[in-house]
Amino acid sequence: MKYRFSRKHLAIPYALFLLVFVVLPLIVIVYYAFTGNDGKPTADNLLNFFGDPNTLGTLLYSFILALVTTCVCLLIAYPVAYALAFSGLKSKSVLVMLFIMPMWINFTLRLTALKEILTLIEGNLAFHPFLNSVVGMTYDFLPFMILPIYNQLDRLDKSLIEAATDLGADKVKCFTRITLPLSMPGVISGVAMVFLPAMTNYVVLDMLYNSTYIMGSLIGSYFSAYDWHGGSMISLILLALICIFTLLTRDNESSDVRGGSLI
Amino acid sequence: MKKKSFLLFILVIALLLIYSPILILAVYSFTDATSIGFSGGFSLQNYVTLFTTPELSDMIWGTVALAFAVAVISTVLGTCGAIGAFYSKKRPQALIAVVNQIPVINADVVTGFSVCILLVAVFGMSKDTFFPLIAGQAALCAPFVYLSVLPKLSQMDPSIYEAALDLGASPAYALRKVVIPQIMPGIISGFAMAITLSLDDYFVATYTKPATFDTVSTYVVNATRGSQTSIKTALWALSTIIFLIVLLIALLGNVKKKEGRKAGAEQ
Numbered sequence: 064m065k066y067r068f069s070r071k072h073l074a075i076p077y078a079l080f081l082l083v084f085v086v087l088p089l090i091v092i093v094y095y096a097f098t099g100n101d102g103k104p105t106a107d108n109l110l111n112f113f114g115d116p117n118t119l120g121t122l123l124y125s126f127i128l129a130l131v132t133t134c135v136c137l138l139i140a141y142p143v144a145y146a147l148a149f150s151g152l153k154s155k156s157v158l159v160m161l162f163i164m165p166m167w168i169n170f171t172l173r174l175t176a177l178k179e180i181l182t183l184i185e186g187n188l189a190f191h192p193f194l195n196s197v198v199g200m201t202y203d204f205l206p207f208m209i210l211p212i213y214n215q216l217d218r219l220d221k222s223l224i225e226a227a228t229d230l231g232a233d234k235v236k237c238f239t240r241i242t243l244p245l246s247m248p249g250v251i252s253g254v255a256m257v258f259l260p261a262m263t264n265y266v267v268l269d270m271l272y273n274s275t276y277i278m279g280s281l282i283g284s285y286f287s288a289y290d291w292h293g294g295s296m297i298s299l300i301l302l303a304l305i306c307i308f309t310l311l312t313r314d315n316e317s318s319d320v321r322g323g324s325l326i
Numbered sequence: 327m328k329k330k331s332f333l334l335f336i337l338v339i340a341l342l343l344i345y346s347p348i349l350i351l352a353v354y355s356f357t358d359a360t361s362i363g364f365s366g367g368f369s370l371q372n373y374v375t376l377f378t379t380p381e382l383s384d385m386i387w388g389t390v391a392l393a394f395a396v397a398v399i400s401t402v403l404g405t406c407g408a409i410g411a412f413y414s415k416k417r418p419q420a421l422i423a424v425v426n427q428i429p430v431i432n433a434d435v436v437t438g439f440s441v442c443i444l445l446v447a448v449f450g451m452s453k454d455t456f457f458p459l460i461a462g463q464a465a466l467c468a469p470f471v472y473l474s475v476l477p478k479l480s481q482m483d484p485s486i487y488e489a490a491l492d493l494g495a496s497p498a499y500a501l502r503k504v505v506i507p508q509i510m511p512g513i514i515s516g517f518a519m520a521i522t523l524s525l526d527d528y529f530v531a532t533y534t535k536p537a538t539f540d541t542v543s544t545y546v547v548n549a550t551r552g553s554q555t556s557i558k559t560a561l562w563a564l565s566t567i568i569f570l571i572v573l574l575i576a577l578l579g580n581v582k583k584k585e586g587r588k589a590g591a592e593q
Contacts, residue, residue: 143340166526202347282439
């Protein structure tokens with residue numbers, strides 16, 4: 064029988080690729096998370112995580128760090144996105160480009176630059192580990208918060224604001240009743256793009272000499288100790304958190320900007 | 327008018343905050359100072375060190391080669407996947423879309439760790455083969471190629487392909503001559519995205535790379551854990567060069583966009 068080419072056959076290699084390198088690794092993680100070194104099924108890894116004040120402390124610390132980072136990012140990104148969308152400048156695309164460009168520079172090199180500046184200001188980075196981590200993460204993730212909010216604000220129908228003004232709404236009311244609610248989808252995808260990396264990107268902490276662990280560092284330490292089972296359990300817990308978070312924040316056309324959207 | 331200048335003020339402050347560390351580092355990369363804030367004379371020593379230290383130049387070219395290899399593989403896989411999925415039935419299409427979303431939203435630490443555990447712990451593969459590293463980064467990048475190609479397919483006019491078939495083109499020929507050229511912008515931006523992701527990646531690389539190989543990210547992170555000052559300041563030079571390359575690409579892209587708009591206006 065002769066093979067007849069059809070366009071949908073092109074999906075087969077990619078489907079197999081996803082199966083082997085995306086689905087299978089996750090199955091392996093679930094298997095390893097619930098087995099011990101002897102290969103027998105056990106819930107020890109799970110109990111170890113939830114029974115140990117240290118690991119629970121790590122979970123809490125990552126949560127607080129991510130929360131503070133997300134709030135700081137939002138507080139900076141919203142005015143910037145607003146200014147970008149409403150400045151009425153002709154060279155808007157150049158300005159937007161300037162805010163995207165940092166995403167193309169290797170993040171470890173950007174952190175190196177930030178570290179030098181912080182060292183100059185503070186003298187010794189060891190005095191303010193939490194503050195430095197928040198600053199580092201904000202510096203790293205800010206474009207991911209600016210872009211989706213800007214996209215949403217830029218798309219906003221400006222005549223709505225004019226209509227509200229004509230009907231007697233003041234500026235504050237215009238913002239709280241029109242601009243802010245209509246930009247919420249952008250805010251939500253921005254929060255999703257910042258919160259999760261802030262819980263896991265331990266390189267920021269490492270590079271700024273914050274020796275406290277976050278969830279990502281736990282995987283790193285299990286990896287260094289060749290403890291596949293412990294590491295898998297942490298991965299699984301992170302996956303569960305990511306799932307919950309994604310379910311909470313979906314239902315809006317995600318303006319995905321990771322990797323630096325090349326509009 | 328008052329409001330406008332206030333908005334501009336915000337933008338300028340934000341840009342200053344974002345760019346000042348990189349720019350200050352760039353200035354210091356041309357001096358012999360070993361720390362920011364110390365005065366030093368003009369010197370190109372950092373740039374000489376960067377290109378003449380084998381350890382550093384190997385790391386740079388290794389990272390670039392890896393990014394290209396990963397981007398080519400991801401682009402081929404992701405583009406074929408997007409075309410195939412787009413013309414498949416609802417169910418397989420939805421399934422691929424869901425699985426494709428996993429590496430996009432998953433934490434990179436988990437992606438890297440899970441690929442490592444499958445290939446190294448379960449299959450017993452050696453990391454020195456580079457296979458885990460390339461496969462891991464491709465698993466991270468290909469879904470983004472898929473996502474950037476897919477919208478181009480739905481924007482395409484399906485009747486052109488049908489017309490090609492009616493005029494006697496084989497499906498494979500019509501695909502090459504009709505479909506691929508139309509989705510080219512999506513393929514190119516997917517490729518560029520894969521390059522950026524691979525260059526920026528630390529987590530997948532650190533879990534899957536051969537012990538003797540370093541990417542820029544893994545090298546820089548190790549270098550901050552105390553190393554020679556000459557290496558530290560040479561990295562400032564690297565940061566400056568990358569910044570200039572990115573700036574150049576952004577400028578070129580902007581000029582192109584303007585030209586495109588002009589051409590569009592003239593038509």
